[in-house]
Amino acid sequence: MQQVVIIGASHGGAEAAIALRTQGWEGKILLVGDEPTLPYQRPPLSKGYFHQAVSDQQLLIKKPTLYEKAKVEVMLGESVTAIDKANKSISLASGASISFDYLIIATGARARKLSIPGSDLSCINYLRTLADADKIISQVNAQSHLLVVGAGYIGLEIAASASKLGAKVTVLESFPRVLSRVTNEQMSEFYQNLHAQHGVDIKLNSGVTEFRRSGERYVAVLPDGEELTFDSAVIGIGVIPNVELAELAGLECENGIVVDNKTITSEPGIFAIGDVSNHPNPFYQRQIRLESVPNAMEQAKVAAATICGKEKTHDAFPWFWSDQFDVKLQTAGLSQGYDSTVIRGDIAAKKFALFYLKEGKVIAVDAINSPKDFMKAKMLIPTGISIPESKLADTSSDWFE
Amino acid sequence: MAVVKYIDTNDNVTEVEMEAGETVMSLAVNNMVDGIVGECGGAQACATCHCYLDESLSKYFSPRSEMEEAMLEAAPERKESSRLSCQLELNDDLPDIEVRLPASQY
Ligand SMILES: Cc1cc2nc3c(=O)[nH]c(=O)nc-3n(C[C@H](O)[C@H](O)[C@H](O)COP(=O)(O)OP(=O)(O)OC[C@H]3O[C@@H](n4cnc5c(N)ncnc54)[C@H](O)[C@@H]3O)c2cc1C
Numbered sequence: 001m002q003q004v005v006i007i008g009a010s011h012g013g014a015e016a017a018i019a020l021r022t023q024g025w026e027g028k029i030l031l032v033g034d035e036p037t038l039p040y041q042r043p044p045l046s047k048g049y050f051h052q053a054v055s056d057q058q059l060l061i062k063k064p065t066l067y068e069k070a071k072v073e074v075m076l077g078e079s080v081t082a083i084d085k086a087n088k089s090i091s092l093a094s095g096a097s098i099s100f101d102y103l104i105i106a107t108g109a110r111a112r113k114l115s116i117p118g119s120d121l122s123c124i125n126y127l128r129t130l131a132d133a134d135k136i137i138s139q140v141n142a143q144s145h146l147l148v149v150g151a152g153y154i155g156l157e158i159a160a161s162a163s164k165l166g167a168k169v170t171v172l173e174s175f176p177r178v179l180s181r182v183t184n185e186q187m188s189e190f191y192q193n194l195h196a197q198h199g200v201d202i203k204l205n206s207g208v209t210e211f212r213r214s215g216e217r218y219v220a221v222l223p224d225g226e227e228l229t230f231d232s233a234v235i236g237i238g239v240i241p242n243v244e245l246a247e248l249a250g251l252e253c254e255n256g257i258v259v260d261n262k263t264i265t266s267e268p269g270i271f272a273i274g275d276v277s278n279h280p281n282p283f284y285q286r287q288i289r290l291e292s293v294p295n296a297m298e299q300a301k302v303a304a305a306t307i308c309g310k311e312k313t314h315d316a317f318p319w320f321w322s323d324q325f326d327v328k329l330q331t332a333g334l335s336q337g338y339d340s341t342v343i344r345g346d347i348a349a350k351k352f353a354l355f356y357l358k359e360g361k362v363i364a365v366d367a368i369n370s371p372k373d374f375m376k377a378k379m380l381i382p383t384g385i386s387i388p389e390s391k392l393a394d395t396s397s398d399w400f401e
Numbered sequence: 402m403a404v405v406k407y408i409d410t411n412d413n414v415t416e417v418e419m420e421a422g423e424t425v426m427s428l429a430v431n432n433m434v435d436g437i438v439g440e441c442g443g444a445q446a447c448a449t450c451h452c453y454l455d456e457s458l459s460k461y462f463s464p465r466s467e468m469e470e471a472m473l474e475a476a477p478e479r480k481e482s483s484r485l486s487c488q489l490e491l492n493d494d495l496p497d498i499e500v501r502l503p504a505s506q507y
């Protein structure tokens with residue numbers, strides 16, 4: 001019987017396994033993951049799960065019974081050490097070798113590590129897995145001081161959740177504004193104010209040069225020499241795609257594993273999906289690598305359909321969300337390369353949309369507590385829309401009519 | 402045991418035994434019901450779990466939040482009876498529930 005092997009049991013891997021079955025794959029399906037748990041949702045780790053609104057049972061992406069129903073063999077706590085593309089087999093850390101007819105690589109990404117004196121102290125954490133989250137949460141309480149290094153989405157979400165739990169929170173960011181890689185100045189300022197209102201101390205143009213133990217607690221040395229005493233820290237300075245297996249096997253890699261619009265790598269029969277894939281985007285007309293659940297799910301469905309001999313290409317429009325305090329951000333599209341922006345709505349009322357334009361064309365939107373603008377933008381931007389800035393800004397009528 | 406009936410636009414019915422603690426969305430996802438995607442895992446961020454719930458059954462569920470209302474407002478094929486199925490929580494006291502699905506989740 002033919003077999004599809006999937007490496008990495010998370011959003012991409014779990015979706016691919018089930019989609020293969022629903023798309024009609026009749027052979028075997030093996031899902032191998034090195035984490036000890038069944039695939040779980042990562043987004044709540046810095047949000048609802050962190051501030052204890054979501055339980056670990058609710059985190060499961062699919063219930064255990066579904067894998068049985070779909071006849072998916074799940075191998076957990078097992079790490080794949082090599083891919084042999086000539087012999088179509090993989091090797092496991094435990095020594096076994098398993099052959100495949102098709103292989104899906106869904107190894108995702110890992111947290112980028114900070115390398116400064118003291119960064120290996122036990123109080124220094126990274127948030128990628130459930131185990132990471134449980135360790136961090138156990139150190140956060142109303143008496144503790146949490147240090148967050150890096151003001152990206154994950155860093156800010158952790159800051160918001162920890163502050164909800166009553167902890168004192170300081171965020172250190174080396175750039176002059178938060179979210180500098182993904183938003184414009186107005187949006188950065190909005191988030192800086194939001195956190196300040198909730199008592200989170202964000203230090204910009206800052207960072208950390210050293211960590212030290214100091215009795216029961218720890219000290220962080222900032223670039224200007226200031227010393228901050230804290231109890232635990234989370235570093236959120238981005239992720240690195242897990243490409244090593246693919247690289248060793250000789251697959252083409254460049255900021256991820258390079259795939260086409262059917263998620264096929266440079267080797268026919270081997271697919272790569274999710275955070276680890278570098279794929280073409282038809283709207284932006286370039287190769288991109290995304291770190292988002294919807295992208296991992298969509299690529300999983302494309303890989304499964306392609307393996308089942310169906311015609312399906314990956315052309316979904318990128319989108320993402322972030323929850324901090326009482327603010328829901330929904331973003332559609334990628335803003336890189338914009339030449340002007342338009343605000344629609346009321347920033348002070350925490351209800352507005354920020355449109356990014358390039359040569360008169362809308363290329364992305366950040367919607368703050370404005371789901372309607374987000375939904376419409378997500379549907380319409382991919383079709384190529386040029387809307388006068390005055391119309392985008394005028395809240396007395398819909399911009400999309 | 403009560404069931405949830407998922408009815409697609411061609412009137413095909415998929416019947417799934419209810420489980421307390423699940424939502425109409427998660428029950429569908431865990432039983433391979435075509436037509437409910439649930440991309441955001443219930444964060445009210447995607448609307449790929451859009452369904453129609455008959456007026457007569459709405460009393461069994463909590464009403465739409467402001468966020469749900471706003472998401473649905475822009476959802477394709479929006480109707481009076483539209484709901485986000487990730488917000489429809491199931492418990493042991495419910496009778497059989499029937500939801501209709503839109504032609505496609507975008
Ligand atoms: C705290 C946090 C918050 C987030 N919030 C959001 C959000 O709000 N919205 C959103 O869209 N996205 C969010 N993301 C991003 C989202 O979680 C990722 O895009 C998604 O998990 C990608 O799925 P994936 O399957 O590609 O990879 P991953 O989830 O990274 O999974 C890869 C899996 O493969 C395993 N693996 C790697 N190498 C091997 C090997 N050699 N052998 C066996 N197993 C291996 C890894 O251990 C891991 O379990 C968040 C991420 C984090 C960490």
Ligand code: FES
Binds near residue numbers: 442447448450
């Ligand atoms: S699952 Fe995303 S809104 Fe319901």
